[in-house]
Amino acid sequence: MFKYNQYCPVAKAAEILGDRWTILIIREAIFGCCHFNEFHRNLPGISRSVLSDRLQRLESVDVLERQAIDSRRSEYTLTPVGHELKAVVFAMGGWGARWIVTDPTPKEADPDTIMLFIARHLRESELPEKRVVVEFNLRANRRRRTYWLVLMKGASSLCRQYPGYETNVSIASKVTDLQKVYLGRSTWADAVRNGSITIDGPKALVRRFPKWMLWSRFAPVVAERAGESKRNVSG
Amino acid sequence: MFKYNQYCPVAKAAEILGDRWTILIIREAIFGCCHFNEFHRNLPGISRSVLSDRLQRLESVDVLERQAIDSRRSEYTLTPVGHELKAVVFAMGGWGARWIVTDPTPKEADPDTIMLFIARHLRESELPEKRVVVEFNLRANRRRRTYWLVLMKGASSLCRQYPGYETNVSIASKVTDLQKVYLGRSTWADAVRNGSITIDGPKALVRRFPKWMLWSRFAPVVAERAGESKRNVSG
DNA sequence: CGGTATCCCCCGCGATACTG
DNA sequence: CAGTATCGCGGGGGATACCG
Numbered sequence: 001m002f003k004y005n006q007y008c009p010v011a012k013a014a015e016i017l018g019d020r021w022t023i024l025i026i027r028e029a030i031f032g033c034c035h036f037n038e039f040h041r042n043l044p045g046i047s048r049s050v051l052s053d054r055l056q057r058l059e060s061v062d063v064l065e066r067q068a069i070d071s072r073r074s075e076y077t078l079t080p081v082g083h084e085l086k087a088v089v090f091a092m093g094g095w096g097a098r099w100i101v102t103d104p105t106p107k108e109a110d111p112d113t114i115m116l117f118i119a120r121h122l123r124e125s126e127l128p129e130k131r132v133v134v135e136f137n138l139r140a141n142r143r144r145r146t147y148w149l150v151l152m153k154g155a156s157s158l159c160r161q162y163p164g165y166e167t168n169v170s171i172a173s174k175v176t177d178l179q180k181v182y183l184g185r186s187t188w189a190d191a192v193r194n195g196s197i198t199i200d201g202p203k204a205l206v207r208r209f210p211k212w213m214l215w216s217r218f219a220p221v222v223a224e225r226a227g228e229s230k231r232n233v234s235g
Numbered sequence: 236m237f238k239y240n241q242y243c244p245v246a247k248a249a250e251i252l253g254d255r256w257t258i259l260i261i262r263e264a265i266f267g268c269c270h271f272n273e274f275h276r277n278l279p280g281i282s283r284s285v286l287s288d289r290l291q292r293l294e295s296v297d298v299l300e301r302q303a304i305d306s307r308r309s310e311y312t313l314t315p316v317g318h319e320l321k322a323v324v325f326a327m328g329g330w331g332a333r334w335i336v337t338d339p340t341p342k343e344a345d346p347d348t349i350m351l352f353i354a355r356h357l358r359e360s361e362l363p364e365k366r367v368v369v370e371f372n373l374r375a376n377r378r379r380r381t382y383w384l385v386l387m388k389g390a391s392s393l394c395r396q397y398p399g400y401e402t403n404v405s406i407a408s409k410v411t412d413l414q415k416v417y418l419g420r421s422t423w424a425d426a427v428r429n430g431s432i433t434i435d436g437p438k439a440l441v442r443r444f445p446k447w448m449l450w451s452r453f454a455p456v457v458a459e460r461a462g463e464s465k466r467n468v469s470g
Numbered sequence: 471c472g473g474t475a476t477c478c479c480c481c482g483c484g485a486t487a488c489t490g
Numbered sequence: 491c492a493g494t495a496t497c498g499c500g501g502g503g504g505a506t507a508c509c510g
Binding site: 073 | 472
């Protein structure tokens with residue numbers, strides 16, 4: 001394990017957090033990810049050996065706790081030490097949102113990831129009491145994927161196979177256009193108005209849909225910047 | 236350059252900040268470091284090629300700005316984008332101070348670094364109008380180094396060679412004991428009382444000396460934890 | 471599903487030498 | 491002083507196979 005050999009809290013933190021993938025593993029843990037294959041699914045590109053190494057390392061420095069559920073599965077959960085890394089992760093995210101994020105590139109256009117992000121940022125208090133099934137038809141790099149987001153207060157879920165329930169609302173979009181709305185580079189209203197995203201279904205549900213979406217916590221920061229550059233361009 | 240290929244502000248920030256040494260280079264820039272060899276001196280262990288690479292990379296993402304002073308030297312300064320990384324650096328430092336820092340190891344006992352840290356955390360408003368020269372005699376790993384800290388409002392400096400001015404106060408300590416005071420693992424008063432640090436000179440100056448020292452901004456966090464563990468031990 | 475062990479490759483990095 | 495260029499190596503990490 002690499003050491004800076006400096007008696008400095010920043011250096012000490014950097015020794016732990018600086019390994020590739022580590023901060024994203026912590027981000028996943030913050031959002032409730034807790035199984036090995038769940039981390040592996042949510043972090044496209046990480047190898048199993050690196051994931052294994054990082055989880056062990058984070059356990060060894062008391063950021064994650066590993067608990068055996070049964071002989072087959074374990075659970076990784078944040079310790080109090082790990083929970084306080086929220087401040088670091090959100091500081092990094094805030095900075096990235098404010099200064100770095102631009103439009104998504106084709107390589108970033110991963111439908112699984114954006115649906116995961118959307119599904120775990122729901123406005124729980126606004127969700128319907130009665131189940132609403134929203135079908136997402138996403139296109140990226142000439143491929144198509146369909147997801148079903150089952151929305152119900154306290155019992156929402158994301159499905160990659162048809163869940164059997166009747167679909168109430170259908171959304172169609174390029175992955176990148178949905179990503180831009182999610183991160184605040186454009187608004188839902190604008191995207192629907194200009195046709196980059198289409199939404200079909202009973203009018204009442206279509207109107208309520210955006211109220212169910214929380215989108216990214218960084219969206220306001222990204223949106224604010226979009227406002228700035230528009231002002232810069234126009235005046 | 237490595238990419239996570241995730242459309243996520245945390246991942247974007249991690250791509251830029253995650254390289255080894257980068258966050259410490261930014262820490263140095265925050266504290267006013269601006270020349271190549273100054274970075275190199277302040278970051279023992281970094282190679283010139285890595286430093287060169289990181290400075291270029293940080294310039295390319297608009298975190299640092301490089302300006303040629305003359306044909307021989309350049310200056311690296313933080314851009315507004317880079318300045319906002321203070322939040323990230325201090326979040327990491329706060330977490331490290333709260334949860335990670337323990338006592339300094341022998342490898343961390345570097346006299347240059349602790350004197351650098353001390354010299355750039357002075358309580359400017361409290362400094363004397365008339366020059367006071369404080370000599371530090373530091374011991375680590377059976378080696379000795381002497382430094383002279385020249386204290387004067389608006390004109391303090393750290394010297395590795397005898398500056399010529401008369402020494403007013405003499406301090407002697409192991410590097411690690413001074414580091415512990417600096418980071419809040421012990422207090423100046425305790426260290427002097429138990430003899431791990433000695434200070435000699437006119438009583439008035441000896442009494443005023445600790446008021447001139449700001450110590451680390453993370454010292455309160457570290458000290459708070461020391462209090463917790465004492466309470467845990469005692470009851 | 472939930473990982474670990476092994477192999478092997480590549481590139482990140484240190485060392486050194488060089489230039490303005 | 492303030493870097494850049496080149497080279498060679500070691501280990502980080504990807505791929506794969508394997509275990510429980």
